[in-house]
Amino acid sequence: MAKQPDGLVSIKDFVRWGASRFNAEGLFFGHGADNAIDEAAQLVLSALHLQPDLPATFQDCRLTEAERGTVVELIERRLTERLPAAYLTGCAWFAGLEFAVDSHVLVPRSPIAEVIETGFHPWIAPEVIGRVLDLCTGSGCIGIAAAVWLPDAEVDLVDVSPEALSVARQNVERHGVGDRVRVLESDLFDGLHGNHYDVIVSNPPYVSRSELESLPLEYHREPRLGLLGGDDGLDLVVRILGEADRFLTDEGVLIVEVGSSAETLERRLPEVPFTWLELERGGDGVFILTREQLVESQPLVEEVLGL
Known part of the structure:
Protein backbone atom coordinates (compact mmCIF):
# COMPACT_ATOMS: atom_id res chain seq x y z
CA MET A 1 0.00 0.00 0.00
CA GLY A 90 -15.74 1.61 -12.70
CA CYS A 91 -18.27 4.25 -13.65
CA ALA A 92 -18.79 7.38 -15.75
CA TRP A 93 -21.56 9.94 -16.19
CA PHE A 94 -23.26 10.64 -19.52
CA ALA A 95 -26.43 12.65 -20.24
CA GLY A 96 -27.06 12.90 -16.51
CA LEU A 97 -26.87 9.13 -16.02
CA GLU A 98 -24.27 6.87 -14.42
CA PHE A 99 -22.84 4.00 -16.49
CA ALA A 100 -20.65 1.05 -15.64
CA VAL A 101 -17.42 1.03 -17.67
CA ASP A 102 -14.28 -1.05 -17.95
CA SER A 103 -11.31 -1.25 -20.28
CA HIS A 104 -13.36 -3.06 -22.96
CA VAL A 105 -15.31 0.14 -23.76
CA LEU A 106 -14.47 3.77 -24.39
CA VAL A 107 -15.07 6.15 -21.52
CA PRO A 108 -18.40 7.91 -22.29
CA ARG A 109 -17.79 11.52 -23.31
CA SER A 110 -19.57 12.12 -26.61
CA PRO A 111 -21.09 15.58 -27.19
CA ILE A 112 -24.08 13.70 -28.62
CA ALA A 113 -25.34 13.64 -25.01
CA GLU A 114 -26.61 17.19 -25.50
CA VAL A 115 -28.62 16.12 -28.57
CA ILE A 116 -30.15 13.20 -26.70
CA GLU A 117 -31.24 15.42 -23.81
CA THR A 118 -33.36 17.46 -26.26
CA GLY A 119 -35.05 14.31 -27.58
CA PHE A 120 -33.23 14.95 -30.90
CA HIS A 121 -35.26 18.13 -31.37
CA PRO A 122 -35.28 20.10 -33.66
CA TRP A 123 -33.88 17.56 -36.12
CA ILE A 124 -36.83 15.22 -35.67
CA ALA A 125 -39.92 15.59 -33.48
CA PRO A 126 -39.41 13.51 -30.29
CA GLU A 127 -43.01 12.31 -30.31
CA VAL A 128 -42.58 10.54 -33.67
CA ILE A 129 -39.46 8.62 -32.65
CA GLY A 130 -40.45 4.99 -32.29
CA ARG A 131 -37.15 3.22 -32.86
CA VAL A 132 -33.53 4.26 -32.31
CA LEU A 133 -30.33 2.48 -33.33
CA ASP A 134 -27.09 3.07 -31.40
CA LEU A 135 -24.41 1.82 -33.79
CA CYS A 136 -20.97 1.01 -32.30
CA THR A 137 -22.59 1.24 -28.88
CA GLY A 138 -19.66 0.33 -26.58
CA SER A 139 -20.96 0.78 -23.04
CA GLY A 140 -24.45 1.43 -24.39
CA CYS A 141 -24.47 4.97 -23.02
CA ILE A 142 -25.87 6.69 -26.13
CA GLY A 143 -28.68 4.24 -26.77
CA ILE A 144 -29.62 3.77 -23.12
CA ALA A 145 -29.67 7.53 -22.57
CA ALA A 146 -31.97 7.80 -25.60
CA ALA A 147 -34.26 5.19 -24.06
CA VAL A 148 -34.36 7.13 -20.77
CA TRP A 149 -34.98 10.53 -22.39
CA LEU A 150 -37.49 9.04 -24.87
CA PRO A 151 -39.55 6.72 -22.64
CA ASP A 152 -41.75 5.45 -25.47
CA ALA A 153 -38.94 4.57 -27.90
CA GLU A 154 -37.47 1.14 -28.56
CA VAL A 155 -33.69 1.04 -28.92
CA ASP A 156 -31.18 -1.39 -30.42
CA LEU A 157 -27.58 -1.35 -29.14
CA VAL A 158 -25.18 -2.78 -31.72
CA ASP A 159 -21.47 -3.53 -31.51
CA VAL A 160 -19.01 -6.01 -32.98
CA SER A 161 -17.28 -6.59 -29.63
CA PRO A 162 -18.78 -9.27 -27.33
CA GLU A 163 -16.86 -7.78 -24.39
CA ALA A 164 -18.34 -4.34 -25.00
CA LEU A 165 -21.83 -5.80 -25.30
CA SER A 166 -21.39 -7.48 -21.93
CA VAL A 167 -20.85 -4.03 -20.41
CA ALA A 168 -23.83 -2.67 -22.35
CA ARG A 169 -26.05 -5.41 -20.89
CA GLN A 170 -24.98 -4.43 -17.39
CA ASN A 171 -26.04 -0.88 -18.12
CA VAL A 172 -29.37 -1.92 -19.61
CA GLU A 173 -30.10 -3.74 -16.35
CA ARG A 174 -28.79 -0.84 -14.24
CA HIS A 175 -31.23 1.59 -15.85
CA GLY A 176 -34.18 -0.81 -16.00
CA VAL A 177 -34.81 -0.45 -19.72
CA GLY A 178 -34.57 -4.10 -20.73
CA ASP A 179 -38.18 -4.15 -21.93
CA ARG A 180 -37.37 -1.60 -24.65
CA VAL A 181 -33.66 -2.06 -25.36
CA ARG A 182 -32.08 -4.92 -27.30
CA VAL A 183 -28.35 -5.71 -27.29
CA LEU A 184 -27.18 -7.13 -30.62
CA GLU A 185 -23.80 -8.31 -31.91
CA SER A 186 -23.29 -7.14 -35.48
CA ASP A 187 -20.61 -5.66 -37.72
CA LEU A 188 -22.40 -2.36 -38.38
CA PHE A 189 -25.63 -3.17 -40.29
CA ASP A 190 -24.75 -6.76 -41.25
CA GLY A 191 -27.13 -8.38 -38.76
CA LEU A 192 -29.92 -5.80 -38.94
CA HIS A 193 -31.64 -6.54 -42.24
CA GLY A 194 -35.38 -5.89 -42.10
CA ASN A 195 -35.06 -3.30 -39.31
CA HIS A 196 -35.87 0.38 -39.77
CA TYR A 197 -35.23 3.25 -37.40
CA ASP A 198 -36.35 6.84 -37.00
CA VAL A 199 -32.93 7.79 -35.61
CA ILE A 200 -29.59 6.11 -36.23
CA VAL A 201 -26.93 7.56 -33.96
CA SER A 202 -23.30 6.51 -33.88
CA ASN A 203 -20.00 7.34 -32.26
CA PRO A 204 -17.86 4.98 -34.36
CA PRO A 205 -14.08 4.62 -34.38
CA TYR A 206 -12.84 7.70 -36.26
CA VAL A 207 -9.24 8.31 -35.18
CA SER A 208 -6.62 8.09 -37.94
CA ARG A 209 -3.62 5.83 -37.49
CA SER A 210 -1.16 8.71 -37.24
CA GLU A 211 -3.33 10.66 -34.79
CA LEU A 212 -3.81 7.63 -32.55
CA GLU A 213 -0.07 7.14 -32.19
CA SER A 214 0.32 10.77 -31.09
CA LEU A 215 -2.43 10.74 -28.44
CA PRO A 216 -1.63 10.89 -24.69
CA LEU A 217 -1.03 7.62 -22.88
CA GLU A 218 -4.52 7.62 -21.33
CA TYR A 219 -6.09 7.04 -24.75
CA HIS A 220 -3.92 3.99 -25.27
CA ARG A 221 -5.55 2.42 -22.21
CA GLU A 222 -8.85 2.41 -24.12
CA PRO A 223 -9.71 -0.38 -26.60
CA ARG A 224 -7.99 0.25 -29.93
CA LEU A 225 -11.05 -1.26 -31.64
CA GLY A 226 -13.14 1.66 -30.38
CA LEU A 227 -10.75 4.37 -31.58
CA LEU A 228 -8.92 3.41 -34.76
CA GLY A 229 -10.91 4.12 -37.92
CA GLY A 230 -8.28 3.09 -40.45
CA ASP A 231 -5.49 5.09 -42.05
CA ASP A 232 -7.54 8.29 -42.33
CA GLY A 233 -10.05 7.50 -39.58
CA LEU A 234 -13.04 7.15 -41.90
CA ASP A 235 -13.28 3.45 -42.81
CA LEU A 236 -16.39 2.81 -40.73
CA VAL A 237 -17.88 6.28 -41.22
CA VAL A 238 -17.98 5.87 -45.01
CA ARG A 239 -19.49 2.39 -44.65
CA ILE A 240 -22.21 3.84 -42.42
CA LEU A 241 -22.93 6.56 -45.00
CA GLY A 242 -23.17 3.91 -47.70
CA GLU A 243 -25.72 1.75 -45.88
CA ALA A 244 -27.72 3.86 -43.43
CA ASP A 245 -30.44 4.96 -45.87
CA ARG A 246 -31.68 1.36 -46.16
CA PHE A 247 -32.28 1.20 -42.41
CA LEU A 248 -33.97 4.57 -41.89
CA THR A 249 -37.66 5.37 -42.06
CA ASP A 250 -38.68 7.91 -44.70
CA GLU A 251 -38.38 10.85 -42.27
CA GLY A 252 -35.48 9.34 -40.37
CA VAL A 253 -32.14 10.96 -39.57
CA LEU A 254 -28.54 9.82 -39.17
CA ILE A 255 -26.38 11.46 -36.49
CA VAL A 256 -22.67 10.60 -36.38
CA GLU A 257 -19.71 11.87 -34.40
CA VAL A 258 -16.47 12.05 -36.38
CA GLY A 259 -14.55 14.44 -34.13
CA SER A 260 -11.18 15.48 -35.46
CA SER A 261 -11.81 13.66 -38.75
CA ALA A 262 -14.50 16.15 -39.82
CA GLU A 263 -12.22 18.08 -42.19
CA THR A 264 -10.96 14.86 -43.77
CA LEU A 265 -14.54 13.69 -44.29
CA GLU A 266 -15.50 16.93 -46.02
CA ARG A 267 -12.44 16.67 -48.28
CA ARG A 268 -13.35 13.11 -49.27
CA LEU A 269 -17.05 13.88 -49.77
CA PRO A 270 -17.23 17.61 -50.55
CA GLU A 271 -20.65 17.42 -52.21
CA VAL A 272 -22.44 15.62 -49.38
CA PRO A 273 -24.61 18.22 -47.52
CA PHE A 274 -23.44 17.54 -43.97
CA THR A 275 -25.09 19.68 -41.29
CA TRP A 276 -22.56 20.18 -38.50
CA LEU A 277 -24.21 20.62 -35.11
CA GLU A 278 -23.36 23.62 -32.95
CA LEU A 279 -23.57 22.45 -29.35
CA GLU A 280 -23.92 24.74 -26.35
CA ARG A 281 -21.68 22.59 -24.14
CA GLY A 282 -18.96 22.31 -26.76
CA GLY A 283 -17.74 19.47 -28.90
CA ASP A 284 -17.08 19.44 -32.62
CA GLY A 285 -17.46 17.00 -35.45
CA VAL A 286 -21.07 15.80 -35.10
CA PHE A 287 -23.07 15.77 -38.33
CA ILE A 288 -26.66 15.03 -39.24
CA LEU A 289 -28.13 13.86 -42.55
CA THR A 290 -31.72 13.03 -43.45
CA ARG A 291 -32.59 9.82 -45.26
CA GLU A 292 -33.41 11.87 -48.35
CA GLN A 293 -29.94 13.44 -48.29
CA LEU A 294 -28.34 10.03 -47.85
CA VAL A 295 -30.21 8.61 -50.84
CA GLU A 296 -29.18 11.55 -53.00
CA SER A 297 -25.57 11.17 -51.87
CA GLN A 298 -25.27 7.45 -52.59
CA PRO A 299 -23.46 7.80 -55.95
CA LEU A 300 -20.82 9.98 -54.26
CA VAL A 301 -20.36 7.56 -51.35
CA GLU A 302 -20.25 4.52 -53.65
CA GLU A 303 -17.52 6.18 -55.67
CA VAL A 304 -15.45 6.64 -52.51
CA LEU A 305 -16.12 3.02 -51.54
CA GLY A 306 -15.13 1.84 -55.02
CA LEU A 307 -18.51 0.25 -55.74
Missing part, protein backbone atom coordinates in the same frame (compact mmCIF):
# COMPACT_ATOMS: atom_id res chain seq x y z
CA ALA A 2 1.22 3.50 -0.86
CA LYS A 3 2.58 5.63 1.98
CA GLN A 4 0.01 8.10 3.30
CA PRO A 5 1.06 11.76 3.20
CA ASP A 6 1.27 13.61 6.51
CA GLY A 7 -1.15 16.35 7.49
CA LEU A 8 -4.08 15.43 5.26
CA VAL A 9 -7.32 14.75 7.11
CA SER A 10 -10.36 16.08 5.22
CA ILE A 11 -11.99 15.41 1.86
CA LYS A 12 -10.82 18.74 0.49
CA ASP A 13 -7.28 18.07 1.74
CA PHE A 14 -7.06 14.94 -0.37
CA VAL A 15 -8.68 16.58 -3.41
CA ARG A 16 -6.11 19.39 -3.25
CA TRP A 17 -3.24 16.95 -2.75
CA GLY A 18 -4.36 14.71 -5.61
CA ALA A 19 -4.78 17.67 -7.95
CA SER A 20 -1.30 18.92 -7.08
CA ARG A 21 0.20 15.50 -7.78
CA PHE A 22 -1.62 15.26 -11.11
CA ASN A 23 -0.45 18.69 -12.24
CA ALA A 24 3.12 18.00 -11.14
CA GLU A 25 3.20 14.81 -13.21
CA GLY A 26 1.56 16.44 -16.23
CA LEU A 27 -1.37 14.04 -16.49
CA PHE A 28 -3.82 14.35 -19.38
CA PHE A 29 -7.48 15.07 -18.64
CA GLY A 30 -10.08 14.34 -21.28
CA HIS A 31 -12.13 11.36 -20.17
CA GLY A 32 -14.86 13.08 -18.19
CA ALA A 33 -12.92 15.80 -16.36
CA ASP A 34 -10.88 18.53 -18.03
CA ASN A 35 -8.78 19.62 -15.05
CA ALA A 36 -6.83 18.18 -12.15
CA ILE A 37 -9.19 19.31 -9.37
CA ASP A 38 -12.28 17.70 -10.90
CA GLU A 39 -10.33 14.53 -11.64
CA ALA A 40 -9.03 14.30 -8.08
CA ALA A 41 -12.50 14.98 -6.69
CA GLN A 42 -13.92 12.18 -8.83
CA LEU A 43 -11.42 9.69 -7.45
CA VAL A 44 -11.65 10.82 -3.82
CA LEU A 45 -15.46 10.78 -3.74
CA SER A 46 -15.59 7.42 -5.50
CA ALA A 47 -13.19 5.92 -2.95
CA LEU A 48 -15.50 7.18 -0.20
CA HIS A 49 -18.67 5.91 -1.93
CA LEU A 50 -20.02 9.45 -2.21
CA GLN A 51 -21.83 11.10 -5.13
CA PRO A 52 -20.31 13.93 -7.22
CA ASP A 53 -22.94 16.38 -5.96
CA LEU A 54 -21.75 16.10 -2.36
CA PRO A 55 -22.78 19.32 -0.51
CA ALA A 56 -19.90 21.70 0.15
CA THR A 57 -20.52 21.47 3.89
CA PHE A 58 -19.13 17.92 3.82
CA GLN A 59 -15.78 18.90 2.30
CA ASP A 60 -14.28 19.37 5.77
CA CYS A 61 -15.27 15.88 6.95
CA ARG A 62 -12.31 13.88 8.25
CA LEU A 63 -11.37 10.53 6.74
CA THR A 64 -10.72 7.39 8.75
CA GLU A 65 -7.32 5.74 8.45
CA ALA A 66 -8.75 3.01 6.22
CA GLU A 67 -10.42 5.60 3.98
CA ARG A 68 -7.19 7.58 3.69
CA GLY A 69 -5.39 4.44 2.54
CA THR A 70 -8.03 3.72 -0.12
CA VAL A 71 -7.90 7.28 -1.45
CA VAL A 72 -4.11 7.38 -1.61
CA GLU A 73 -3.99 4.03 -3.43
CA LEU A 74 -6.46 5.26 -6.05
CA ILE A 75 -4.56 8.51 -6.59
CA GLU A 76 -1.27 6.62 -6.93
CA ARG A 77 -2.77 4.23 -9.49
CA ARG A 78 -3.95 7.17 -11.58
CA LEU A 79 -0.39 8.50 -11.51
CA THR A 80 1.54 5.31 -12.17
CA GLU A 81 -0.79 3.40 -14.52
CA ARG A 82 -2.15 6.42 -16.43
CA LEU A 83 -5.58 4.83 -16.52
CA PRO A 84 -8.54 7.14 -17.14
CA ALA A 85 -10.26 7.80 -13.83
CA ALA A 86 -13.43 6.03 -15.01
CA TYR A 87 -11.56 2.74 -15.30
CA LEU A 88 -10.37 3.12 -11.72
CA THR A 89 -13.82 3.93 -10.35
Whole structure:
Protein backbone atom coordinates (compact mmCIF):
# COMPACT_ATOMS: atom_id res chain seq x y z
CA MET A 1 0.00 0.00 0.00
CA ALA A 2 1.22 3.50 -0.86
CA LYS A 3 2.58 5.63 1.98
CA GLN A 4 0.01 8.10 3.30
CA PRO A 5 1.06 11.76 3.20
CA ASP A 6 1.27 13.61 6.51
CA GLY A 7 -1.15 16.35 7.49
CA LEU A 8 -4.08 15.43 5.26
CA VAL A 9 -7.32 14.75 7.11
CA SER A 10 -10.36 16.08 5.22
CA ILE A 11 -11.99 15.41 1.86
CA LYS A 12 -10.82 18.74 0.49
CA ASP A 13 -7.28 18.07 1.74
CA PHE A 14 -7.06 14.94 -0.37
CA VAL A 15 -8.68 16.58 -3.41
CA ARG A 16 -6.11 19.39 -3.25
CA TRP A 17 -3.24 16.95 -2.75
CA GLY A 18 -4.36 14.71 -5.61
CA ALA A 19 -4.78 17.67 -7.95
CA SER A 20 -1.30 18.92 -7.08
CA ARG A 21 0.20 15.50 -7.78
CA PHE A 22 -1.62 15.26 -11.11
CA ASN A 23 -0.45 18.69 -12.24
CA ALA A 24 3.12 18.00 -11.14
CA GLU A 25 3.20 14.81 -13.21
CA GLY A 26 1.56 16.44 -16.23
CA LEU A 27 -1.37 14.04 -16.49
CA PHE A 28 -3.82 14.35 -19.38
CA PHE A 29 -7.48 15.07 -18.64
CA GLY A 30 -10.08 14.34 -21.28
CA HIS A 31 -12.13 11.36 -20.17
CA GLY A 32 -14.86 13.08 -18.19
CA ALA A 33 -12.92 15.80 -16.36
CA ASP A 34 -10.88 18.53 -18.03
CA ASN A 35 -8.78 19.62 -15.05
CA ALA A 36 -6.83 18.18 -12.15
CA ILE A 37 -9.19 19.31 -9.37
CA ASP A 38 -12.28 17.70 -10.90
CA GLU A 39 -10.33 14.53 -11.64
CA ALA A 40 -9.03 14.30 -8.08
CA ALA A 41 -12.50 14.98 -6.69
CA GLN A 42 -13.92 12.18 -8.83
CA LEU A 43 -11.42 9.69 -7.45
CA VAL A 44 -11.65 10.82 -3.82
CA LEU A 45 -15.46 10.78 -3.74
CA SER A 46 -15.59 7.42 -5.50
CA ALA A 47 -13.19 5.92 -2.95
CA LEU A 48 -15.50 7.18 -0.20
CA HIS A 49 -18.67 5.91 -1.93
CA LEU A 50 -20.02 9.45 -2.21
CA GLN A 51 -21.83 11.10 -5.13
CA PRO A 52 -20.31 13.93 -7.22
CA ASP A 53 -22.94 16.38 -5.96
CA LEU A 54 -21.75 16.10 -2.36
CA PRO A 55 -22.78 19.32 -0.51
CA ALA A 56 -19.90 21.70 0.15
CA THR A 57 -20.52 21.47 3.89
CA PHE A 58 -19.13 17.92 3.82
CA GLN A 59 -15.78 18.90 2.30
CA ASP A 60 -14.28 19.37 5.77
CA CYS A 61 -15.27 15.88 6.95
CA ARG A 62 -12.31 13.88 8.25
CA LEU A 63 -11.37 10.53 6.74
CA THR A 64 -10.72 7.39 8.75
CA GLU A 65 -7.32 5.74 8.45
CA ALA A 66 -8.75 3.01 6.22
CA GLU A 67 -10.42 5.60 3.98
CA ARG A 68 -7.19 7.58 3.69
CA GLY A 69 -5.39 4.44 2.54
CA THR A 70 -8.03 3.72 -0.12
CA VAL A 71 -7.90 7.28 -1.45
CA VAL A 72 -4.11 7.38 -1.61
CA GLU A 73 -3.99 4.03 -3.43
CA LEU A 74 -6.46 5.26 -6.05
CA ILE A 75 -4.56 8.51 -6.59
CA GLU A 76 -1.27 6.62 -6.93
CA ARG A 77 -2.77 4.23 -9.49
CA ARG A 78 -3.95 7.17 -11.58
CA LEU A 79 -0.39 8.50 -11.51
CA THR A 80 1.54 5.31 -12.17
CA GLU A 81 -0.79 3.40 -14.52
CA ARG A 82 -2.15 6.42 -16.43
CA LEU A 83 -5.58 4.83 -16.52
CA PRO A 84 -8.54 7.14 -17.14
CA ALA A 85 -10.26 7.80 -13.83
CA ALA A 86 -13.43 6.03 -15.01
CA TYR A 87 -11.56 2.74 -15.30
CA LEU A 88 -10.37 3.12 -11.72
CA THR A 89 -13.82 3.93 -10.35
CA GLY A 90 -15.74 1.61 -12.70
CA CYS A 91 -18.27 4.25 -13.65
CA ALA A 92 -18.79 7.38 -15.75
CA TRP A 93 -21.56 9.94 -16.19
CA PHE A 94 -23.26 10.64 -19.52
CA ALA A 95 -26.43 12.65 -20.24
CA GLY A 96 -27.06 12.90 -16.51
CA LEU A 97 -26.87 9.13 -16.02
CA GLU A 98 -24.27 6.87 -14.42
CA PHE A 99 -22.84 4.00 -16.49
CA ALA A 100 -20.65 1.05 -15.64
CA VAL A 101 -17.42 1.03 -17.67
CA ASP A 102 -14.28 -1.05 -17.95
CA SER A 103 -11.31 -1.25 -20.28
CA HIS A 104 -13.36 -3.06 -22.96
CA VAL A 105 -15.31 0.14 -23.76
CA LEU A 106 -14.47 3.77 -24.39
CA VAL A 107 -15.07 6.15 -21.52
CA PRO A 108 -18.40 7.91 -22.29
CA ARG A 109 -17.79 11.52 -23.31
CA SER A 110 -19.57 12.12 -26.61
CA PRO A 111 -21.09 15.58 -27.19
CA ILE A 112 -24.08 13.70 -28.62
CA ALA A 113 -25.34 13.64 -25.01
CA GLU A 114 -26.61 17.19 -25.50
CA VAL A 115 -28.62 16.12 -28.57
CA ILE A 116 -30.15 13.20 -26.70
CA GLU A 117 -31.24 15.42 -23.81
CA THR A 118 -33.36 17.46 -26.26
CA GLY A 119 -35.05 14.31 -27.58
CA PHE A 120 -33.23 14.95 -30.90
CA HIS A 121 -35.26 18.13 -31.37
CA PRO A 122 -35.28 20.10 -33.66
CA TRP A 123 -33.88 17.56 -36.12
CA ILE A 124 -36.83 15.22 -35.67
CA ALA A 125 -39.92 15.59 -33.48
CA PRO A 126 -39.41 13.51 -30.29
CA GLU A 127 -43.01 12.31 -30.31
CA VAL A 128 -42.58 10.54 -33.67
CA ILE A 129 -39.46 8.62 -32.65
CA GLY A 130 -40.45 4.99 -32.29
CA ARG A 131 -37.15 3.22 -32.86
CA VAL A 132 -33.53 4.26 -32.31
CA LEU A 133 -30.33 2.48 -33.33
CA ASP A 134 -27.09 3.07 -31.40
CA LEU A 135 -24.41 1.82 -33.79
CA CYS A 136 -20.97 1.01 -32.30
CA THR A 137 -22.59 1.24 -28.88
CA GLY A 138 -19.66 0.33 -26.58
CA SER A 139 -20.96 0.78 -23.04
CA GLY A 140 -24.45 1.43 -24.39
CA CYS A 141 -24.47 4.97 -23.02
CA ILE A 142 -25.87 6.69 -26.13
CA GLY A 143 -28.68 4.24 -26.77
CA ILE A 144 -29.62 3.77 -23.12
CA ALA A 145 -29.67 7.53 -22.57
CA ALA A 146 -31.97 7.80 -25.60
CA ALA A 147 -34.26 5.19 -24.06
CA VAL A 148 -34.36 7.13 -20.77
CA TRP A 149 -34.98 10.53 -22.39
CA LEU A 150 -37.49 9.04 -24.87
CA PRO A 151 -39.55 6.72 -22.64
CA ASP A 152 -41.75 5.45 -25.47
CA ALA A 153 -38.94 4.57 -27.90
CA GLU A 154 -37.47 1.14 -28.56
CA VAL A 155 -33.69 1.04 -28.92
CA ASP A 156 -31.18 -1.39 -30.42
CA LEU A 157 -27.58 -1.35 -29.14
CA VAL A 158 -25.18 -2.78 -31.72
CA ASP A 159 -21.47 -3.53 -31.51
CA VAL A 160 -19.01 -6.01 -32.98
CA SER A 161 -17.28 -6.59 -29.63
CA PRO A 162 -18.78 -9.27 -27.33
CA GLU A 163 -16.86 -7.78 -24.39
CA ALA A 164 -18.34 -4.34 -25.00
CA LEU A 165 -21.83 -5.80 -25.30
CA SER A 166 -21.39 -7.48 -21.93
CA VAL A 167 -20.85 -4.03 -20.41
CA ALA A 168 -23.83 -2.67 -22.35
CA ARG A 169 -26.05 -5.41 -20.89
CA GLN A 170 -24.98 -4.43 -17.39
CA ASN A 171 -26.04 -0.88 -18.12
CA VAL A 172 -29.37 -1.92 -19.61
CA GLU A 173 -30.10 -3.74 -16.35
CA ARG A 174 -28.79 -0.84 -14.24
CA HIS A 175 -31.23 1.59 -15.85
CA GLY A 176 -34.18 -0.81 -16.00
CA VAL A 177 -34.81 -0.45 -19.72
CA GLY A 178 -34.57 -4.10 -20.73
CA ASP A 179 -38.18 -4.15 -21.93
CA ARG A 180 -37.37 -1.60 -24.65
CA VAL A 181 -33.66 -2.06 -25.36
CA ARG A 182 -32.08 -4.92 -27.30
CA VAL A 183 -28.35 -5.71 -27.29
CA LEU A 184 -27.18 -7.13 -30.62
CA GLU A 185 -23.80 -8.31 -31.91
CA SER A 186 -23.29 -7.14 -35.48
CA ASP A 187 -20.61 -5.66 -37.72
CA LEU A 188 -22.40 -2.36 -38.38
CA PHE A 189 -25.63 -3.17 -40.29
CA ASP A 190 -24.75 -6.76 -41.25
CA GLY A 191 -27.13 -8.38 -38.76
CA LEU A 192 -29.92 -5.80 -38.94
CA HIS A 193 -31.64 -6.54 -42.24
CA GLY A 194 -35.38 -5.89 -42.10
CA ASN A 195 -35.06 -3.30 -39.31
CA HIS A 196 -35.87 0.38 -39.77
CA TYR A 197 -35.23 3.25 -37.40
CA ASP A 198 -36.35 6.84 -37.00
CA VAL A 199 -32.93 7.79 -35.61
CA ILE A 200 -29.59 6.11 -36.23
CA VAL A 201 -26.93 7.56 -33.96
CA SER A 202 -23.30 6.51 -33.88
CA ASN A 203 -20.00 7.34 -32.26
CA PRO A 204 -17.86 4.98 -34.36
CA PRO A 205 -14.08 4.62 -34.38
CA TYR A 206 -12.84 7.70 -36.26
CA VAL A 207 -9.24 8.31 -35.18
CA SER A 208 -6.62 8.09 -37.94
CA ARG A 209 -3.62 5.83 -37.49
CA SER A 210 -1.16 8.71 -37.24
CA GLU A 211 -3.33 10.66 -34.79
CA LEU A 212 -3.81 7.63 -32.55
CA GLU A 213 -0.07 7.14 -32.19
CA SER A 214 0.32 10.77 -31.09
CA LEU A 215 -2.43 10.74 -28.44
CA PRO A 216 -1.63 10.89 -24.69
CA LEU A 217 -1.03 7.62 -22.88
CA GLU A 218 -4.52 7.62 -21.33
CA TYR A 219 -6.09 7.04 -24.75
CA HIS A 220 -3.92 3.99 -25.27
CA ARG A 221 -5.55 2.42 -22.21
CA GLU A 222 -8.85 2.41 -24.12
CA PRO A 223 -9.71 -0.38 -26.60
CA ARG A 224 -7.99 0.25 -29.93
CA LEU A 225 -11.05 -1.26 -31.64
CA GLY A 226 -13.14 1.66 -30.38
CA LEU A 227 -10.75 4.37 -31.58
CA LEU A 228 -8.92 3.41 -34.76
CA GLY A 229 -10.91 4.12 -37.92
CA GLY A 230 -8.28 3.09 -40.45
CA ASP A 231 -5.49 5.09 -42.05
CA ASP A 232 -7.54 8.29 -42.33
CA GLY A 233 -10.05 7.50 -39.58
CA LEU A 234 -13.04 7.15 -41.90
CA ASP A 235 -13.28 3.45 -42.81
CA LEU A 236 -16.39 2.81 -40.73
CA VAL A 237 -17.88 6.28 -41.22
CA VAL A 238 -17.98 5.87 -45.01
CA ARG A 239 -19.49 2.39 -44.65
CA ILE A 240 -22.21 3.84 -42.42
CA LEU A 241 -22.93 6.56 -45.00
CA GLY A 242 -23.17 3.91 -47.70
CA GLU A 243 -25.72 1.75 -45.88
CA ALA A 244 -27.72 3.86 -43.43
CA ASP A 245 -30.44 4.96 -45.87
CA ARG A 246 -31.68 1.36 -46.16
CA PHE A 247 -32.28 1.20 -42.41
CA LEU A 248 -33.97 4.57 -41.89
CA THR A 249 -37.66 5.37 -42.06
CA ASP A 250 -38.68 7.91 -44.70
CA GLU A 251 -38.38 10.85 -42.27
CA GLY A 252 -35.48 9.34 -40.37
CA VAL A 253 -32.14 10.96 -39.57
CA LEU A 254 -28.54 9.82 -39.17
CA ILE A 255 -26.38 11.46 -36.49
CA VAL A 256 -22.67 10.60 -36.38
CA GLU A 257 -19.71 11.87 -34.40
CA VAL A 258 -16.47 12.05 -36.38
CA GLY A 259 -14.55 14.44 -34.13
CA SER A 260 -11.18 15.48 -35.46
CA SER A 261 -11.81 13.66 -38.75
CA ALA A 262 -14.50 16.15 -39.82
CA GLU A 263 -12.22 18.08 -42.19
CA THR A 264 -10.96 14.86 -43.77
CA LEU A 265 -14.54 13.69 -44.29
CA GLU A 266 -15.50 16.93 -46.02
CA ARG A 267 -12.44 16.67 -48.28
CA ARG A 268 -13.35 13.11 -49.27
CA LEU A 269 -17.05 13.88 -49.77
CA PRO A 270 -17.23 17.61 -50.55
CA GLU A 271 -20.65 17.42 -52.21
CA VAL A 272 -22.44 15.62 -49.38
CA PRO A 273 -24.61 18.22 -47.52
CA PHE A 274 -23.44 17.54 -43.97
CA THR A 275 -25.09 19.68 -41.29
CA TRP A 276 -22.56 20.18 -38.50
CA LEU A 277 -24.21 20.62 -35.11
CA GLU A 278 -23.36 23.62 -32.95
CA LEU A 279 -23.57 22.45 -29.35
CA GLU A 280 -23.92 24.74 -26.35
CA ARG A 281 -21.68 22.59 -24.14
CA GLY A 282 -18.96 22.31 -26.76
CA GLY A 283 -17.74 19.47 -28.90
CA ASP A 284 -17.08 19.44 -32.62
CA GLY A 285 -17.46 17.00 -35.45
CA VAL A 286 -21.07 15.80 -35.10
CA PHE A 287 -23.07 15.77 -38.33
CA ILE A 288 -26.66 15.03 -39.24
CA LEU A 289 -28.13 13.86 -42.55
CA THR A 290 -31.72 13.03 -43.45
CA ARG A 291 -32.59 9.82 -45.26
CA GLU A 292 -33.41 11.87 -48.35
CA GLN A 293 -29.94 13.44 -48.29
CA LEU A 294 -28.34 10.03 -47.85
CA VAL A 295 -30.21 8.61 -50.84
CA GLU A 296 -29.18 11.55 -53.00
CA SER A 297 -25.57 11.17 -51.87
CA GLN A 298 -25.27 7.45 -52.59
CA PRO A 299 -23.46 7.80 -55.95
CA LEU A 300 -20.82 9.98 -54.26
CA VAL A 301 -20.36 7.56 -51.35
CA GLU A 302 -20.25 4.52 -53.65
CA GLU A 303 -17.52 6.18 -55.67
CA VAL A 304 -15.45 6.64 -52.51
CA LEU A 305 -16.12 3.02 -51.54
CA GLY A 306 -15.13 1.84 -55.02
CA LEU A 307 -18.51 0.25 -55.74
